[in-house]
Amino acid sequence: MPVERNIVLEVDNLQTHFSTDEGVVRAVDGVSFQLEAGKTLALVGESGSGKSVTSLSIMRLLQKGVGRVAGGRILFEGRDLAALTEPEMRRVRGKDIAMVFQEPMTSLTPVYTVGDQIAEAIMAHEPISKRAARARAVELLETVGIPEPATRARAYPHQLSGGMRQRVMIAIALACNPKVLIADEPTTGLDVTIQAQILDLMRRLQKETGMAILFITHDLGVVAEMADRVLVMYAGRTVEEAAVEPLFGEPRMPYTQGLMASIPRLGSAPEGVSHPRLQAIRGNIPSPRNLPQGCAFHPRCEHASPDFCTHNVPALEDSGMGHMVRCARWRDVLQTAQVAP
Amino acid sequence: MTGSALLKPTDNSVAEPADEALLSVRNLCTYFPVRGATPFAPKRVVKAVDNLSLEVGRGKIVSIVGESGSGKTTAGRSILRLIEPTSGQVMFDGMDLGQLGPRALRDARRKMQIIFQDPFASLNPRMSIGGIIAEGLKLHSIGEGRADQRDRVAALLERVGLSADHMRRYPHEFSGGQRQRVGIARALAVEPDFILADEPVSALDVSIQAQVLNLLQDLREDLGLTMVFIAHDLSVVEYLSDRVAVMYLGRIMEIADARDLYANPQHPYTEALLSAAPIPEPGAARNRIMLKGETPSPIDPPSGCVFRTRCPIAGPECATTTPDLKPLGKGHSVACLKRG
Numbered sequence A: 001m002p003v004e005r006n007i008v009l010e011v012d013n014l015q016t017h018f019s020t021d022e023g024v025v026r027a028v029d030g031v032s033f034q035l036e037a038g039k040t041l042a043l044v045g046e047s048g049s050g051k052s053v054t055s056l057s058i059m060r061l062l063q064k065g066v067g068r069v070a071g072g073r074i075l076f077e078g079r080d081l082a083a084l085t086e087p088e089m090r091r092v093r094g095k096d097i098a099m100v101f102q103e104p105m106t107s108l109t110p111v112y113t114v115g116d117q118i119a120e121a122i123m124a125h126e127p128i129s130k131r132a133a134r135a136r137a138v139e140l141l142e143t144v145g146i147p148e149p150a151t152r153a154r155a156y157p158h159q160l161s162g163g164m165r166q167r168v169m170i171a172i173a174l175a176c177n178p179k180v181l182i183a184d185e186p187t188t189g190l191d192v193t194i195q196a197q198i199l200d201l202m203r204r205l206q207k208e209t210g211m212a213i214l215f216i217t218h219d220l221g222v223v224a225e226m227a228d229r230v231l232v233m234y235a236g237r238t239v240e241e242a243a244v245e246p247l248f249g250e251p252r253m254p255y256t257q258g259l260m261a262s263i264p265r266l267g268s269a270p271e272g273v274s275h276p277r278l279q280a281i282r283g284n285i286p287s288p289r290n291l292p293q294g295c296a297f298h299p300r301c302e303h304a305s306p307d308f309c310t311h312n313v314p315a316l317e318d319s320g321m322g323h324m325v326r327c328a329r330w331r332d333v334l335q336t337a338q339v340a341p
Numbered sequence B: 001m002t003g004s005a006l007l008k009p010t011d012n013s014v015a016e017p018a019d020e021a022l023l024s025v026r027n028l029c030t031y032f033p034v035r036g037a038t039p040f041a042p043k044r045v046v047k048a049v050d051n052l053s054l055e056v057g058r059g060k061i062v063s064i065v066g067e068s069g070s071g072k073t074t075a076g077r078s079i080l081r082l083i084e085p086t087s088g089q090v091m092f093d094g095m096d097l098g099q100l101g102p103r104a105l106r107d108a109r110r111k112m113q114i115i116f117q118d119p120f121a122s123l124n125p126r127m128s129i130g131g132i133i134a135e136g137l138k139l140h141s142i143g144e145g146r147a148d149q150r151d152r153v154a155a156l157l158e159r160v161g162l163s164a165d166h167m168r169r170y171p172h173e174f175s176g177g178q179r180q181r182v183g184i185a186r187a188l189a190v191e192p193d194f195i196l197a198d199e200p201v202s203a204l205d206v207s208i209q210a211q212v213l214n215l216l217q218d219l220r221e222d223l224g225l226t227m228v229f230i231a232h233d234l235s236v237v238e239y240l241s242d243r244v245a246v247m248y249l250g251r252i253m254e255i256a257d258a259r260d261l262y263a264n265p266q267h268p269y270t271e272a273l274l275s276a277a278p279i280p281e282p283g284a285a286r287n288r289i290m291l292k293g294e295t296p297s298p299i300d301p302p303s304g305c306v307f308r309t310r311c312p313i314a315g316p317e318c319a320t321t322t323p324d325l326k327p328l329g330k331g332h333s334v335a336c337l338k339r340g
Ligand SMILES: Nc1ncnc2c1ncn2[C@@H]1O[C@H](COP(=O)(O)OP(=O)(O)OP(=O)(O)O)[C@@H](O)[C@H]1O
Pocket: A018, A019, A020, A025, A027, A045, A046, A047, A048, A049, A050, A051, A052, A053, A054, A063, A066, A067, A218, A287, A288, A289
């Protein structure tokens, strides 16, 4: 029996370019994915890999005259977002697709109370009185777990802690029941105990509303907790994409493998070794202004072959059951991994 | 030498610090005055560091872990006397830092260096990498002449995994991980015995974090460096630490040998921190202890135990009695009325 998949957002071969003094930077180079209602897709990768640019491209919030979508399509419920006028796009933003950023202080207005800012977000999209919008704002603050919501609604952003401000941002994002929530590093910089609360909140709200979440993070621990499916980016490209269990259970791209191996895991320090070392990936993250030829990961890859990987960009291949991998040597890599203890 | 002697909580008795300790901190308090809400309101203080005691043995790494605002940076800077502590004693290599005159203090500081969190902000953008690293050499007249100083800089760059020809380049030409290596080379230049590393990998990407943590491990092993390593996350310091102190609102909640702390945490806050760390395994069993609310304001901390407002096991006595660190044996101490 075919499973009904309700795709709300589809990104197809997205190319986003920036013009800079040093020429064109291909910040996103052919990224594709589908986002299903009620599910979470995690976009994971290290700094500069193109995660935020992907989300800004979807929202059409790239800096004008500097960045532009140079190719590909972005479909929201089948509608091509590129074809919308700016007023139409404004209706999509906030109402259909909402966004939560890493630093809530910069996205909140310092001179208005948080209650007013939430009410404003509701009134921008719904014909509702100011009074009713204010009441909804207080309800939303309660939904996102802010104690004494009626009092807090009268607070200004700087009077709240980082964790509280992030809750306010989530309340604003949820104000109009969006179908898609794009969360760009929503817990980066928060304390782990507060992060645990916010992640818990996002899971609960997704269950209640059925919204799809595009969760951007560089933290694989957070990915494992939040994602149904994971897309790993490196230097502007998708290098691996799979459901969360196979991605963690059997990573196939050497970069993903290296990343998994390099995270310090609690309780993993080897017994009886006096000064243990972590497994690091050698070398540095390449600058997108100066990408290596061929596979962008080859200078750091222990499996790279001098004749192929240094010259050719491998295709993103289905290695079985929709586990996509961009590596010319994934079959050999997989074998090595299986032989190793 | 026994591991348990490395960082034992000290009481107020007159016992001499263990002779193998390079650094010994006793009852350190750093309070900051804060303005009241009105000009006539009573003056108040933030107890950023409250009665902190620890010892760091030669060649050992002691980590201070806690969430933001718990007082880690203030503790580190007070130890080096970059901030004047309100009270308490810091003994370094047999010297009482509080009793040293400015000149002697400067000489002592040469032996104590810092690595900062933000590799972007901590390097002067107008100086070449070579100039940045050579600064300390010049300040302390290390090396015979320019050629010798240049050789030292070259060797330092190689030592931290960069190359000698990076010397003439500028900070903006380097990635975060490379800049952090430069910061480490700068700290090593004056041949310190002790390094305070204040969240040196928090701003770095995962794959680069591991490189820098391994580099610090190499340096400790090869050069016999002693370190205090500050982090907000217990997982980062597990490989590196001999001892770990967990701080909350200016106070040490628990302190133990690393292996013991991870395997056998006693304080409910340590348990919560351990259980809040996301596990990179989908579907892993998470018996998460979800803490209520947020860290209270340090200006008006809870009475009794400062953790009690978020503590899952707090009782009425916790509001009235401030728990001291209680030794449980094997160098493991916990400040909790309900445990130990
Ligand atoms: N306004 C801009 N002008 C020029 N280049 C840009 C601009 N914005 C982004 N880029 C480039 O695009 C690339 C991708 O950036 P992006 O912000 O998407 O990275 P990211 O994956 O979100 O990283 P991080 O984890 O650091 O947030 C970067 O190399 C960046 O330099």
